[in-house]
Amino acid sequence: MTVSTAGTYPVTVGVGGETVGYVARDGYVAAIAELKACGYELCADVCAVDYLGHPGRPLPEGIAPERFEVVVNLLSLSKKERTRIRVQVPEDDCVVDSLFELYPGTEAMEREAYDLMGIVFRGHPDLTRILMPEDWEGHPLRKDYGVGRVPVQFKEAPGPR
Amino acid sequence: MTTGVRDTSDVGRIGIDDQLTAQTGEGGQELARRRQTTPGELGREIGAVLRLPEGPVLDPTSIDVERSEDETMIINMGPQHPSTHGVLRLMLELDGEFVLRTKPVIGYLHTGMEKTAEELTYVQGATNVTRMDYLSPITNELCFSMAVESLLGVEVPERAVWIRMLMSELNRISSHLVWMATNGMDVGSTTMMIYGLREREMILAFFEKTAGLRMNLNYVRPGGVAADLPDGWEDDVAVICDTIDARTYEYDELLTGQPIFHQRMEGIGSLTAEEALALSVTGPLLRSTGVPWDLRRSMPYLHYDQVAFDVIVGTYGDNFDRYAIRLNEIRESIRILRQVVQKMPLGDYRAQDSKVTPPPRGRIDASMEALIHHFKLFTEGFRVPTGEAYQAVESPRGELGMYLVSDDSAKPFRLHVRGPSFVNLQAVPLLMRGGLMSDTVTVISTVDPVMGEVDR
Numbered sequence: 001m002t003v004s005t006a007g008t009y010p011v012t013v014g015v016g017g018e019t020v021g022y023v024a025r026d027g028y029v030a031a032i033a034e035l036k037a038c039g040y041e042l043c044a045d046v047c048a049v050d051y052l053g054h055p056g057r058p059l060p061e062g063i064a065p066e067r068f069e070v071v072v073n074l075l076s077l078s079k080k081e082r083t084r085i086r087v088q089v090p091e092d093d094c095v096v097d098s099l100f101e102l103y104p105g106t107e108a109m110e111r112e113a114y115d116l117m118g119i120v121f122r123g124h125p126d127l128t129r130i131l132m133p134e135d136w137e138g139h140p141l142r143k144d145y146g147v148g149r150v151p152v153q154f155k156e157a158p159g160p161r
Numbered sequence: 162m163t164t165g166v167r168d169t170s171d172v173g174r175i176g177i178d179d180q181l182t183a184q185t186g187e188g189g190q191e192l193a194r195r196r197q198t199t200p201g202e203l204g205r206e207i208g209a210v211l212r213l214p215e216g217p218v219l220d221p222t223s224i225d226v227e228r229s230e231d232e233t234m235i236i237n238m239g240p241q242h243p244s245t246h247g248v249l250r251l252m253l254e255l256d257g258e259f260v261l262r263t264k265p266v267i268g269y270l271h272t273g274m275e276k277t278a279e280e281l282t283y284v285q286g287a288t289n290v291t292r293m294d295y296l297s298p299i300t301n302e303l304c305f306s307m308a309v310e311s312l313l314g315v316e317v318p319e320r321a322v323w324i325r326m327l328m329s330e331l332n333r334i335s336s337h338l339v340w341m342a343t344n345g346m347d348v349g350s351t352t353m354m355i356y357g358l359r360e361r362e363m364i365l366a367f368f369e370k371t372a373g374l375r376m377n378l379n380y381v382r383p384g385g386v387a388a389d390l391p392d393g394w395e396d397d398v399a400v401i402c403d404t405i406d407a408r409t410y411e412y413d414e415l416l417t418g419q420p421i422f423h424q425r426m427e428g429i430g431s432l433t434a435e436e437a438l439a440l441s442v443t444g445p446l447l448r449s450t451g452v453p454w455d456l457r458r459s460m461p462y463l464h465y466d467q468v469a470f471d472v473i474v475g476t477y478g479d480n481f482d483r484y485a486i487r488l489n490e491i492r493e494s495i496r497i498l499r500q501v502v503q504k505m506p507l508g509d510y511r512a513q514d515s516k517v518t519p520p521p522r523g524r525i526d527a528s529m530e531a532l533i534h535h536f537k538l539f540t541e542g543f544r545v546p547t548g549e550a551y552q553a554v555e556s557p558r559g560e561l562g563m564y565l566v567s568d569d570s571a572k573p574f575r576l577h578v579r580g581p582s583f584v585n586l587q588a589v590p591l592l593m594r595g596g597l598m599s600d601t602v603t604v605i606s607t608v609d610p611v612m613g614e615v616d617r
Binding site for chain 1 (some may be wrong): 189190199201202204205211267268271274275276277280311312335424438439440441442443452459460522547548549550551552554560562564566568577579583584586616617
């Protein structure tokens with residue numbers, strides 16, 4: 001585990017050889033903007049992970065694990081490199097800044113993360129549900145959201161949720 | 162579902178506290194009237210994607226929000242429209258015959274596959290992901306298997322790697338053939354529809370012979386592939402290559418030189434390279450703008466660095482470029498297939514790692530231990546060490562990425578799928594701006610969304 005050249009956040013190397021950076025929530029957009037200026041033209045993916053029930057994951061020193069994590073995968077076409085940025089988002093205040101101004105292509109991905117995981121992206125132009133119906137309650141990909149089950153026609157079987 | 166007019170107090174609805182407390186009513190997903198829309202959202206709906214100092218920047222604040230509703234109308238296209246390739250719903254604001262704003266409304270096919278993936282073991286996982294992009298099941302399985310293998314640290318035998326390449330290229334051809342067929346149908350050529358599906362049938366028959374199923378194959382699995390290639394596969398592949406290669410020239414005669422086809426495709430739905438990159442668009446859509454980005458070439462996986470093929474790029478980023486790219490990618494895939502047939506090594510088709518590979522069928526009858534091993538593997542699965550992996554492959558529609566989080570159990574802790582169709586769909590408002598209503602059909606067609614993957 002080393003510290004990035006900018007010296008602002010710790011980085012590790014992922015299993016695919018890509019750089020993984022662990023950025024604090026405040027400096028998140030600034031760090032992405034810096035990477036964009038370094039030649040990361042395309043934001044491949046934005047997603048959120050709910051680490052409820054899996055708190056002991058390996059993180060570099062100085063990074064306190066929180067329940068949620070927003071993961072941004074950046075792609076540099078010129079350097080043929082990938083970089084992943086992981087941001088810890090606490091459960092009681094799951095708000096991060098939106099990347100929409102930097103990469104307009106994150107619009108649908110952030111909406112998906114909001115819809116399914118309940119992460120609010122500050123500054124997003126149209127933060128509405130995208131996959132679930134607009135009157136749906138709850139965020140289905142959270143770990144404390146049940147899977148649901150199909151009722152089975154046996155006497156002792158548990159009923160539908 | 163709440164419909165009706167959104168009231169103007171919704172405009173400043175980025176109030177975060179409200180959104181966290183309110184479980185419902187985050188706002189409508191539908192295309193709202195201009196006055197009831199935030200400038201940011203309005204800008205996106207008209208396709209103003211670039212925030213660059215240079216270039217044709219469309220300023221959302223300069224849009225006439227007070228425009229009378231008598232002049233424009235908002236209409237619904239889909240989700241049950243034959244040309245939307247599934248259950249895509251588009252809301253269009255029209256001025257007569259011209260499209261002013263577009264908003265894709267998706268989610269009609271959402272079945273929670275990412276949530277389902279957390280409930281299935283790694284052995285069962287490939288069965289789930291193969292149903293996402295139902296036109297290129299092999300690519301999904303491949304991406305999932307490679308992500309699992311990179312966390313497991315399992316080496317895949319050479320023959321399995323080449324079999325995977327063979328199957329993915331066959332799959333790319335079949336996916337592009339369906340695209341050629343449906344695109345032909347969208348512009349009115351029912352002949353092309355029949356031709357495309359006829360040729361695809363050959364590939365599906367080969368899939369059935371190899372994997373036992375025609376579409377949701379579950380053929381590529383963590384550790385290798387499910388079965389070895391059938392006897393005489395070289396001849397089958399040679400026949401497929403020769404037939405389809407010859408028939409692509411029939412498509413040329415039918416479509417490429419056709420004046421009506423040209424008028425429907427040329428110069429319509431143009432995209433620039435800057436816009437495509439800003440919108441995270443990949444695949445034929447990005448290559449049509451002249452960016453030579455193909456993961457098979459740029460960041461090779463499997464053994465794509467050992468075969469010769471060309472990355473097809475376009476110039477204008479219009480519908481016709483996207484058509485030409487897909488047609489020529491069929492020819493390039495045939496070129497790769499012929500090399501794969503020559504280079505296919507002998508050996509195992511799955512890793513001899515008893516942790517992930519079930520014992521051979523013959524040993525189950527003879528050995529109690531093998532039976533127990535087989536049973537344990539298919540009921541409990543195998544454990545994958547803690548870690549995260551992002552694996553990307555070039556699907557026929559662009560970069561298919563899977564972000565896999567493991568917590569040292571037999572089931573994925575989280576599987577996120579970056580569907581290329583899902584991301585590419587964001588380019589639709591831009592491609593349609595100012596175009597004719599009738600061109601929306603060809604634009605949706607050349608973006609090539611597969612709704613199973615968009616909604617997952």
